Amino acid sequence: MKMNKTGATLLATLMLAATLTGCGGSGNGNKENAEGAGNGQAASAGPVDLEIAQISWGTNLPGDDFVKKELDAKLNLTITQTLVGDQADYENQMNVRAASNNLPDLFIATTKAHLQKLAESGSLLDLTPYLEKLPEYTAAAGEDVLKKGIIGDKQYALPKAGQARAYTYWIRKDWLDKLGLPKPATVDELLEVAKAFTEQDPDGNGKKDTMGLTGTNFQAFEPIFGAYGVTNIFDTTQLFVKDGKVVDTLYEPAMKEALTTIRKFLDAGVVDPELVSNKGTMAQDKAFQGKVGIINIDWAQMVKEDKVKVWKGANPKADWIQLDAPKGPDGSAYSNAVNIGMAGGLWAVPKRLEKEPEKLNKILELFNYTASADGGRLVQFGIKDTHYTLDGDKVVITDKGREEAGYTWLYQFAGREETDYLKTKFTVLATYIDFEANMPRIETLDGFVQSPAGYNAADANRFIEEEMIKFIYGKNNIENYDKFLSTLESTFKYDTYVDAAVEQLNKLGYGK
Amino acid sequence: MEQPIAVSATTKAQAHSSRLRRTMADVWKMRTLYIMLLPCLVWYFIFKYLPMYGVIISFKDYNFSDGILHSPWADPWYKYFEMFFQSPYFSQLLGNTLLISVYKLLFGMLPSILLAILFHECRISWLKRWVQTLSYMPHFLSWIVIYGISIAFLSETTGLLNRWITDMGGSAIPFLNGVEWFRSVLVSTEIWKDLGWGAIIYLAAISSIDPTLYEAAKVDGASRLRMIWHITLPGIRNVIVLLLILRIGSILDAGFEQVFVFYHQRVYEVGDIIDTWVYRTGLQQMNFSLGATVGLFKSAIGFILVFGTNKLAKRWGESIW
Numbered sequence: 001m002k003m004n005k006t007g008a009t010l011l012a013t014l015m016l017a018a019t020l021t022g023c024g025g026s027g028n029g030n031k032e033n034a035e036g037a038g039n040g041q042a043a044s045a046g047p048v049d050l051e052i053a054q055i056s057w058g059t060n061l062p063g064d065d066f067v068k069k070e071l072d073a074k075l076n077l078t079i080t081q082t083l084v085g086d087q088a089d090y091e092n093q094m095n096v097r098a099a100s101n102n103l104p105d106l107f108i109a110t111t112k113a114h115l116q117k118l119a120e121s122g123s124l125l126d127l128t129p130y131l132e133k134l135p136e137y138t139a140a141a142g143e144d145v146l147k148k149g150i151i152g153d154k155q156y157a158l159p160k161a162g163q164a165r166a167y168t169y170w171i172r173k174d175w176l177d178k179l180g181l182p183k184p185a186t187v188d189e190l191l192e193v194a195k196a197f198t199e200q201d202p203d204g205n206g207k208k209d210t211m212g213l214t215g216t217n218f219q220a221f222e223p224i225f226g227a228y229g230v231t232n233i234f235d236t237t238q239l240f241v242k243d244g245k246v247v248d249t250l251y252e253p254a255m256k257e258a259l260t261t262i263r264k265f266l267d268a269g270v271v272d273p274e275l276v277s278n279k280g281t282m283a284q285d286k287a288f289q290g291k292v293g294i295i296n297i298d299w300a301q302m303v304k305e306d307k308v309k310v311w312k313g314a315n316p317k318a319d320w321i322q323l324d325a326p327k328g329p330d331g332s333a334y335s336n337a338v339n340i341g342m343a344g345g346l347w348a349v350p351k352r353l354e355k356e357p358e359k360l361n362k363i364l365e366l367f368n369y370t371a372s373a374d375g376g377r378l379v380q381f382g383i384k385d386t387h388y389t390l391d392g393d394k395v396v397i398t399d400k401g402r403e404e405a406g407y408t409w410l411y412q413f414a415g416r417e418e419t420d421y422l423k424t425k426f427t428v429l430a431t432y433i434d435f436e437a438n439m440p441r442i443e444t445l446d447g448f449v450q451s452p453a454g455y456n457a458a459d460a461n462r463f464i465e466e467e468m469i470k471f472i473y474g475k476n477n478i479e480n481y482d483k484f485l486s487t488l489e490s491t492f493k494y495d496t497y498v499d500a501a502v503e504q505l506n507k508l509g510y511g512k
Numbered sequence: 513m514e515q516p517i518a519v520s521a522t523t524k525a526q527a528h529s530s531r532l533r534r535t536m537a538d539v540w541k542m543r544t545l546y547i548m549l550l551p552c553l554v555w556y557f558i559f560k561y562l563p564m565y566g567v568i569i570s571f572k573d574y575n576f577s578d579g580i581l582h583s584p585w586a587d588p589w590y591k592y593f594e595m596f597f598q599s600p601y602f603s604q605l606l607g608n609t610l611l612i613s614v615y616k617l618l619f620g621m622l623p624s625i626l627l628a629i630l631f632h633e634c635r636i637s638w639l640k641r642w643v644q645t646l647s648y649m650p651h652f653l654s655w656i657v658i659y660g661i662s663i664a665f666l667s668e669t670t671g672l673l674n675r676w677i678t679d680m681g682g683s684a685i686p687f688l689n690g691v692e693w694f695r696s697v698l699v700s701t702e703i704w705k706d707l708g709w710g711a712i713i714y715l716a717a718i719s720s721i722d723p724t725l726y727e728a729a730k731v732d733g734a735s736r737l738r739m740i741w742h743i744t745l746p747g748i749r750n751v752i753v754l755l756l757i758l759r760i761g762s763i764l765d766a767g768f769e770q771v772f773v774f775y776h777q778r779v780y781e782v783g784d785i786i787d788t789w790v791y792r793t794g795l796q797q798m799n800f801s802l803g804a805t806v807g808l809f810k811s812a813i814g815f816i817l818v819f820g821t822n823k824l825a826k827r828w829g830e831s832i833w
Contacts, residue, residue, distance in 0.1 A: 099579050117798055121575050273668045274779045277689050458793040459599055463776045491600050
């Protein structure tokens with residue numbers, strides 16, 4: 001009898017446990033939209049069907065899609081957009097469709113690695129022979145942009161042109177005024193100001209509760225690296241051209257000096273102690289709440305209307321201004337690097353379009369048209385005289401344009417002239433946008449590079465970041481820097497990566 | 513020599529077939545019960561057994577346009593196992609994973625048992641109801657939310673706790689930033705989250721203990737502590753052992769979601785676990801074969817552990833099967 005009861009309890013418990021694990025186990029089911037392939041062959045006379053897929057980041061097409069209507073009419077098309085809000089979901093869907101040989105006619109590869117995988121698996125059409133049919137697009141994009149879409153020697157993607165050049169140090173002008181300090185122009189002055197912000201109670205509340213500098217991880221120090229003519233330590237910012245040669249920032253002699261200087265900031269106790277653990281907008285929040293006086297951030301996160309409301313609301317006297325990149329000992333000054341190899345929108349075409357020339361031709365037309373002045377304005381601003389008016393060459397956005405044209409970037413296949421576009425969209429902020437766009441910046445090339453086989457980038461990156469943190473927090477002496485490099489090479493095979501990178505970049509024409 | 517063997521073989525076969533027949537007869541007799549079991553078995557087959565064929569990608573250079581079956585075999589076949597075992601961080605990852613798991617197991621189970629007993633002993637039923645409901649609420653919060661709460665209390669610059677400490681003249685403690693505190697924070701937030709939830713299962717087990725045992729003990733003059741010791745605890749012993757065995761089976765799961773939300777570069781050395789490594793190395797770099805390999809490795813270890821602990825438990829007279 002006793003045995004039975006134990007058995008019953010066990011059974012009951014087991015069933016409960018099964019339900020529990022059942023609950024935990026579900027929820028990651030693969031979301032597979034039963035989207036039609038849209039492969040119906042159009043009659044040669046009628047409009048050509050094009051299915052286009054991309055990540056929408058939550059943007060939806062409006063019921064009255066005036067850009068689509070215009071494009072369809074102009075180019076004799078029927079465009080269907082397959083939009084997925086989230087990058088991971090999107091990648092999943094594309095991978096599933098690649099596996100079933102059912103890719104859309106034109107779609108975005110999310111990263112260079114994604115593009116590489118797809119190209120290696122033979123899913124993509126090599127577009128090199130078609131480039132000559134793309135005069136407007138190639139002229140607008142330029143060679144540097146086209147390079148981003150090359151894998152091996154083949155043009156597997158048509159990248160979007162245009163890249164934002166933003167980010168610089170922003171500083172609390174009201175704090176500077178209160179303490180009677182000038183705008184810091186060099187790294188040393190920056191350190192002095194940060195010290196004053198920490199110790200001299202710039203917010204006047206009688207408590208020592210302010211900090212000099214905040215940011216998210218090493219991003220906070222990017223202009224300080226720049227002051228020594230080197231770039232940040234991340235795997236997106238390690239390679240650049242110096243004196244006609246491709247160099248790696250970790251091997252630059254000035255790197256040690258840069259790290260020593262950053263350590264001075266940390267030793268002085270003027271940096272947010274949560275620098276490394278700040279996530280998302282935590283650093284920005286601290287700045288907006290009036291706890292920190294200097295932050296490396298871009299105008300879009302600082303002076304757009306909704307942002308100003310937040311920090312003015314927390315402190316009506318607050319006044320954030322932009323700083324020029326601080327100068328180093330030899331006068332170098334660079335703000336955040338621009339990763340010109342970064343894959344911002346790589347448009348790829350599936351291999352099967354080889355046999356469907358009418359579709360392929362329409363895609364080429366679409367790129368040429370959106371790269372032209374007329375088409376460019378259509379996909380950036382909307383319909384002329386409805387959403388914008390032309391004043392000579394200058395575009396003036398109407399109220400209706402501001403309201404309705406928020407989604408049109410989904411049609412910017414050829415990309416856009418970033419700074420002009422932003423200045424037109426955010427007219428009031430033009431000076432801020434220009435300030436950051438004109439800041440000197442090193443152009444990094446990491447985005448062009450494909451890792452060699454056997455190199456584990458994740459492990460190497462972890463080692464680099466951890467060791468760098470040790471150097472700047474004083475847990476490891478900078479004299480051991482060469483030992484760090486040799487471990488990086490022997491244990492993590494970083495040398496194979498650098499060799500491969502230099503070779504690949506030379507081939508693309510960077511540094512010979 | 514041959515004769516006896518043949519004879520014993522036939523008798524064995526006969527015995528075997530008669531046993532089979534008996535089993536079939538039993539099944540037929542209980543057919544309604546087995547039919548009720550069927551959907552569950554089908555569910556397990558479709559969702560747990562069928563996907564197992566995907567395990568073969570850990571021996572292949574998986575390539576999504578070729579699919580699982582047509583991707584080329586890895587050369588050598590243990591390529592991805594080697595990649596995992598030879599990562600410079602392998603021993604550290606394993607150590608972190610085991611430590612965090614064992615801490616969670618040790619410090620997570622006892623409080624839940626204790627809480628269940630307290631609920632059981634509580635005589636004010638409305639209080640018991642309320643506290644019980646409140647205690648398992650945190651289980652439904654996501655780790656992101658709990659991280660937010662932890663920041664609000666424990667942050668070095670803005671946290672409530674640290675503000676008290678500094679106001680009283682102490683210096684702020686880097687609960688979330690420091691190597692020293694990181695695992696403690698992981699374990700304690702986990703306990704906070706799942707304390708009440710974990711107690712439910714024990715409470716269910718306790719409530720199935722025959723009440724006449726308590727009555728008899730009361731008649732014999734046993735105090736409440738005595739009753740807990742001699743009736744409640746032995747009554748739920750099998751459940752405790754069961755849960756222990758199940759949890760030991762998943763000892764290489766130290767809680768990906770939680771660690772992923774909480775960790776950052778400064779605490780990698782104490783907080784980086786196998787699953788977060790797989791995320792960075794396997795998923796972020798689209799190395800799905802590697803991810804599958806590590807999953808297979810973890811399952812194999814888990815299987816051995818469940819099997820082993822069950823054997824051990826059998827010696828004490830408790831076991832799952």
